[in-house]
Amino acid sequence: MAMASGTGRAALADEVRTALDACCSGSRTELIGSLGAGTADAYSDIDLAWVVPDVSFPACLSSAVAALRRVRPIESVRSDPDFHRSDRRRLLFVRFAGVPLFWRLDLDVRAASVAGDAHYDSDNPGARAREGEWSRPASALANALGAVKAIARERYDDARGLLDRGFDRIGERDRATGAWASDVARLARAAARHDPALADLAARVTALLDGSAPTR
Numbered sequence: 001m002a003m004a005s006g007t008g009r010a011a012l013a014d015e016v017r018t019a020l021d022a023c024c025s026g027s028r029t030e031l032i033g034s035l036g037a038g039t040a041d042a043y044s045d046i047d048l049a050w051v052v053p054d055v056s057f058p059a060c061l062s063s064a065v066a067a068l069r070r071v072r073p074i075e076s077v078r079s080d081p082d083f084h085r086s087d088r089r090r091l092l093f094v095r096f097a098g099v100p101l102f103w104r105l106d107l108d109v110r111a112a113s114v115a116g117d118a119h120y121d122s123d124n125p126g127a128r129a130r131e132g133e134w135s136r137p138a139s140a141l142a143n144a145l146g147a148v149k150a151i152a153r154e155r156y157d158d159a160r161g162l163l164d165r166g167f168d169r170i171g172e173r174d175r176a177t178g179a180w181a182s183d184v185a186r187l188a189r190a191a192a193r194h195d196p197a198l199a200d201l202a203a204r205v206t207a208l209l210d211g212s213a214p215t216r
Contacts, residue, residue, distance in 0.1 A: 009103050010035070012096070013046045015071045016105060020050050023067035024060040027052040033106070043149040045104040054088065054111040061090060061109060068105075073097040075201075078138055084129035086121040088114045093142070101145060101204060137195035140166040141202055144187040148208045151180045163187055170194050181209040 017029040033047025034040040052060040065077055073096065080091035088111035095104050114120040121127040143166030150159035156178070163176040166187045174190065176183045188202035 008099075009040075009044075009046065012071070012099065012103060013048070016046070016048065016068065019067045019071050020048075020064065020107075023063045024052050024056055026056065027060060032108070041153070043102050043152050045102060045106055047106045047108070049108045049110065049115075051110050051112055051115045054113050057088060057109075057111045064092070064107070064109070065094075068094060068096075071096070072099070076138070078142075079129070079134065081129035081134040081139075083121055083127050084133055086124070086127035087111075089121050089127075101208065102149065135195065136169050137191040137198055140169045140194075141188060141191040141198055141205060143169070144184050144191065144202075145205050145208075147176075147180070147184055147187070148205065151184075151209070156180075159183075166191070184209055 013031060013035060017031070020029050021027060028051050030036065030049045030051070031047070032049050034044045035046060050060075050064075065074065068074060075095040075097045076093075077095075078093040080093065083089050083091050090107075090109040092107040092109065093104060094107060095101075110120070143162045147159040147162040147166075150156070150162060159180060160176045160178070163183050167174045167190065170190060172187075172190050174186055185206045188206045192199040192202040
């Protein structure tokens, strides 16, 4: 499995932070997750918290994607369905073009008044996306990529859970078998069957496992 340059990932994170800080007056960004903690490995994504003034929350959300496009072209943006209708929080998953698949940007956008509340709207049904407001196949394919990362880290129970939840998300009765390359490929292909627009990304995810993955 090809490794990505940690230096390049750090530079991308810095560019994203600069772009976001500039597009919303009074906002601030913070590197969180494994990159922020200094424990990142070759498979870590980019986790950022973006705290914006409450009064500017809608405007900052509206301008965020345009700001990120100035950093580099964007392949896709997804909103976490758990916070899709939250009044003061969003979690955006941004995939940039031309960078390793592992470098997804997970952008946690919060109004300043709830910046310190790690669980804000976590249990609020009103914050959830309605059916049709999010893509189940895209979410399932993200699980396939997450499973690739878990396999690379030898976290096989995590990989199994990600794959099984991915199959469930798109109504497939399939399950992980422990033949990981085959398992990932089946979930990726199933996601693409449900949404043919995902075919190219599904092929790229499948190609990350070249048959050398262990069976366990």
